[in-house]
Amino acid sequence: xxxxxxxxxxxxxxxxxxxxxxxxxxxxxxxxxxxxxxxxxxxxxxxxxxxxxxxxxxxxxxxxxxxxxxxxxxxxxxxxxxxxxxxxxxxxxxxxxxxxxxxxxxxxxxxxxxxxxxxxxxxxxxxxxxxxxxxxxxxxxxxxxxxxxxxxxxxxxxxxxxxxxxxxxxxxxxxxxxxxxxxxxxxxxxxxxxxxxxxx
Numbered sequence: 572x573x574x575x576x577x578x579x580x581x582x583x584x585x586x587x588x589x590x591x592x593x594x595x596x597x598x599x600x601x602x603x604x605x606x607x608x609x610x611x612x613x614x615x616x617x618x619x620x621x622x623x624x625x626x627x628x629x630x631x632x633x634x635x636x637x638x639x640x641x642x643x644x645x646x647x648x649x650x651x652x653x654x655x656x657x658x659x660x661x662x663x664x665x666x667x668x669x670x671x672x673x674x675x676x677x678x679x680x681x682x683x684x685x686x687x688x689x690x691x692x693x694x695x696x697x698x699x700x701x702x703x704x705x706x707x708x709x710x711x712x713x714x715x716x717x718x719x720x721x722x723x724x725x726x727x728x729x730x731x732x733x734x735x736x737x738x739x740x741x742x743x744x745x746x747x748x749x750x751x752x753x754x755x756x757x758x759x760x761x762x763x764x765x766x767x768x769x770x771x
Contacts, residue, residue: 585622589630590639590662593654634658667733672707672723680763682745682754685709685717685727689739696734703730710757720758 622630631652634640639658643651654662685704689697707726709717724742731740748754755761 585626586630586633587665589622589627590634590654590658591665593640593652593658593662663733667703667730670703670707670726670730672719672721672726674721678720678760678763679722680746681720682748683719683721683723683727684712684743684745685719685740686743687715687736687740689715689736693736693739696736700730700734700736700740708758710754718754720754720760 631640635642637657638655639661640652641655643653687697687700689700704717705711707719707723709719712718727740727742731737751762
């Protein structure tokens with residue numbers, strides 16, 4: 572059996588940073604002239620300067636080979652480097668990998684549910700979604716039904732959109748649930764004295 576190769580861009584923090592900077596709009600310019608390149612690097616945003624110049628050049632060449640960036644040559648001979656659509660997708664993947672859900676000091680008493688019914692032909696995306704929910708500390712209440720106590724709709728929407736599973740996933744909130752004691756222990760939360768329930 573062949574050993575599956577790692578994606579080098581996932582396991583290199585510097586490459587992650589470079590791609591995320593491009594995705595965030597931190598443009599980078601280069602030139603074939605070593606003298607002009609030194610001047611150009613002196614004027615780039617501070618975040619780029621934190622990356623070794625020689626290593627940065629090597630990273631950009633790799634990005635170009637893998638079609639993560641595009642080159643646009645200017646009239647003065649300099650090259651403007653912009654992130655490609657493939658690069659943007661890769662950068663979003665990094666954001667998904669590093670995503671965390673903030674936890675308020677006090678629980679509002681609402682349970683957040685994520686439910687999905689993803690067809691078998693999309694099992695790789697389904698497995699990735701399941702893994703991400705587990706990484707985010709969701710608890711699988713029953714098959715394909717996950718629960719979490721803190722606000723997370725924006726984060727879940729982002730993850731679902733990234734895996735292109737919007738039509739198969741539902742998100743909801745519950746103000747009451749039977750057999751909550753197990754969940755109180757699981758998430759280390761206490762039932763609020765007063766629940767802020769909205770009447771429909």
